[in-house]
Amino acid sequence: GQQVMQIPQYQHVQEGEDFTTYCNSSTTLSNIQWYKQRPGGHPVFLIQLVKSGEVKKQKRLTFQFGEAKKNSSLHITATQTTDVGTYFCRGQGNLIFGKGTKLSVKP
Amino acid sequence: DSGVTQTPKHLITATGQRVTLRCSPRSGDLSVYWYQQSLDQGLQFLIQYYNGEERAKGNILERFSAQQFPDLHSELNLSSLELGDSALYFCASSAGGAGELFFGEGSRLTVL
Numbered sequence: 618g619q620q621v622m623q624i625p626q627y628q629h630v631q632e633g634e635d636f637t638t639y640c641n642s643s644t645t646l647s648n649i650q651w652y653k654q655r656p657g658g659h660p661v662f663l664i665q666l667v668k669s670g671e672v673k674k675q676k677r678l679t680f681q682f683g684e685a686k687k688n689s690s691l692h693i694t695a696t697q698t699t700d701v702g703t704y705f706c707r708g709q710g711n712l713i714f715g716k717g718t719k720l721s722v723k724p
Numbered sequence: 725d726s727g728v729t730q731t732p733k734h735l736i737t738a739t740g741q742r743v744t745l746r747c748s749p750r751s752g753d754l755s756v757y758w759y760q761q762s763l764d765q766g767l768q769f770l771i772q773y774y775n776g777e778e779r780a781k782g783n784i785l786e787r788f789s790a791q792q793f794p795d796l797h798s799e800l801n802l803s804s805l806e807l808g809d810s811a812l813y814f815c816a817s818s819a820g821g822a823g824e825l826f827f828g829e830g831s832r833l834t835v836l
């Protein structure tokens with residue numbers, strides 16, 4: 618199946634700084650999903666992107682799907698301590714998640 | 725609350741033993757997925773069932789088996805347990821093969 622690579626694996630930021638995680642595939646994805654897992658919690662669905670070049674926003678979170686539908690990014694503006702967790706991407710129909718980016722935020 | 729129920733939440737057992745983890749999917753969801761997450765690791769896909777039939781298999785050990793029953797609940801059986809099997813086991817469900825996954829809170833297995 619399609620594999621997705623996520624970078625970076627870890628990101629430490631100061632509260633108020635921005636954060637971006639990237640998800641890359643070697644093949645075209647029909648869509649991509651993003652999930653967040655808080656420490657000690659379970660993954661929770663954030664969003665699904667379907668269209669080439671699509672951009673969606675959820676408050677301080679901005680999700681983009683590349684024009685070629687092979688990559689995606691999640692950008693958080695002005696991080697807060699509540700953003701702490703691991704962010705996973707998943708290509709549609711793909712049973713395998715990216716390895717995730719673990720975000721820590723220093724107050 | 726995702727609507728996916730997993731039991732037990734915590735389980736401590738010894739090496740060589742066998743355990744069964746149970747998952748009740750969200751009402752109406754036909755697909756059930758099992759994932760293993762070791763400490764600070766990603767989500768390792770184990771197996772997927774759709775409406776009672778095995779749909780896909782990942783890196784599931786031969787010591788592990790699963791099934792989905794007519795009422796759509798699923799069980800993951802882990803036998804001849806080893807220390808390395810200690811992990812968080814998540815069940816997720818979805819309406820079909822696509823769409824978002826709804827995860828349960830997980831079953832934390834500790835093998836001593």
